[in-house]
Amino acid sequence: INGEFFCIIFQAPVPIKPWGGTLNASKPTPLCIQRNPYIRQQEIVGQEDCLYLNIYSPDTSNDLPQNNDLLPVMVFIHGGGWMCGDSSPQMYGPEYLLDRDVILVTINYRLGPLGFLSTLDEHCPGNNGLKDQQEALRFIQKTITSFGGDKQSVTIFGESAGGASAHFHMLSETSAGLFHKAISESGTALVPWAEAAPGEALRNAFRLAKMLDCPQAPSKEMIKCLRTKDSYQIINTEFNFYVWDYEPMTPFKAVIEPDLPGAFLTRNPRKISKISAVPWMTGLTKDEGCLKAGWITTNKTRFEEFMSGIDTIAPVTFYYENSPNVNLITKLVQEKYLLEKDTEAIKSGIIKMYTDSYFGYPAVEAIELTFNYTKSPVFLYHLVYKAVNSFSQIFGYGDEDQGVCHADDLMYLFPIHFLAKEPSTDDIEMSKLIVTMWTNFATSGDPNKPVQIPYKWKPASSGSKMEYLEISSKPKMKEDFASRSRFWGTLPLWHNVRTYRSIEEL
Secondary structure, three states: OEEEOEOOOOOOOEOOOOOOOOOOOOOOOOOEOEOOHHHOOOOOEOEOOOOEEEEEOOOOOOOOOOHHHOEEEEEEEOOOOOOOOOOOHHHHOOOOHHHHOOEEEEEOOOOHHHHHOOOOOOOOOOOHHHHHHHHHHHHHHHHHHHHOEEEEEEEEEEEOHHHHHHHHHHHOHHHOOOOOEEEEEOOOOOOOOOEOOOOHHHHHHHHHHHHOOOOOOOHHHHHHHHOOOOHHHHHHHHHHHOOEOOEOOOOOOEOOOOOOOOOOOOOOOOOOOOOOOOOEEEEEEOEOOHHHHHHHHOOHHHHHHHHHOHHHHHHHHOOOOOOOOHHHHHHHHHHHHOOOOOHHHHHHHHHHHHHHHHHHHHHHHHHHHHHHHOOOOEEEEEEOOOOOOOHHHHOOOOOOOOOOEOOOOHHHHOOOOOOOOOOOHHHHHHHHHHHHHHHHHHHHOOOOOOOOOOOOOOOOOOOOOOOEEEEOOOOEEEOOOOHHHHHHHHOOOHHHHHHOOOHHHO
């Protein structure tokens, strides 16, 4: 089943009005306008009328379910760096999850400048892509009972930008009560590609307006002019925001909005003391950084360009060009990751740089802040199991071993239809295990029950110990989650300086 809600370009979504008669909701839904930078896509695809959600239920009867028969609801938010992605069953089908008596909902939301442009005032406050997700959650609250779902047991879960989105909803006062558990896979609200640095949102809005021959001020006239432009024309400007190769890959991000009606986020995520007190699961794959590093390490020309131009490339690709002491940061990063003489060791260091900066330390920081403000359980994991397939193949890195890559967890939850090889017997067993833990969590808020698993996954006890489950062929509990990445918390990055300490102390 699919449902929809409406949007006006550069405005928050509008709830859909009830329709008369029977709606044919069995057709595939369109994707939002986009171009996929992760596979170096040149073609723009999608359409403006894209705010649909897919509802999958194991119950095909026509009878309305009774309250005691209602199933937990899992709402999946796709990744793609807020630049690409969609809720298509080609990628996020229900076959695995519906074996475990849950309702699965997958949602679309606007992307790139169409979803994340902001003038930081009432004319375009920003975060429309996140508001699209929020409106989908409201729609689910109103309708999911008719599909056999329990509106009092809704779990939001997502991967990469979807994981960051789930965490943002935990931090948003206007999302409170729309969900009851959350899972952030490979992404939190504190990742460097998620929140715009001071001044960045307006700079990019001005640049976009100039590219499309629109006035840069006043903002009312800017947005009025931009609304006259073709959406494909707007997305086509994305190439002009790249400094080196496809960097920075996410120029349009979440913003701290002015305190206006309907605002999604009005405070710095690192300073929000009131968050949704819901059980939270979050974790990483072992080699998250292959998402970006593979494009460098598997190509001789790009590798040489990266190494020779690191003084200018690193601040852009690691999102610290707005920080004080940029040259010092680059020097410290090189000393941490790139001191080896051996080329293969250097390539490994590049993967670790992206793993720690993009995913590891932001997760550590988010977990620490969560412990400061809520006593709800936090379950941490680190996926180190390596399957015969990997998303590194989809990202275009061939068969070269990139480790347990970013997004590799998705193939255990969804029957990805374009993987290169048939999964092994061990891969299938790992999929069953992960599906069990995720659906257990959606059912009870605890990955250990109601379906028994062959070990005890303990919640983390504190922000210092950070106990986590290492998901391998023989899963086991460990301590000190993502410890190597804490290096990034010692650097004078713009958000570290603004939040925790003065420049002089660093």
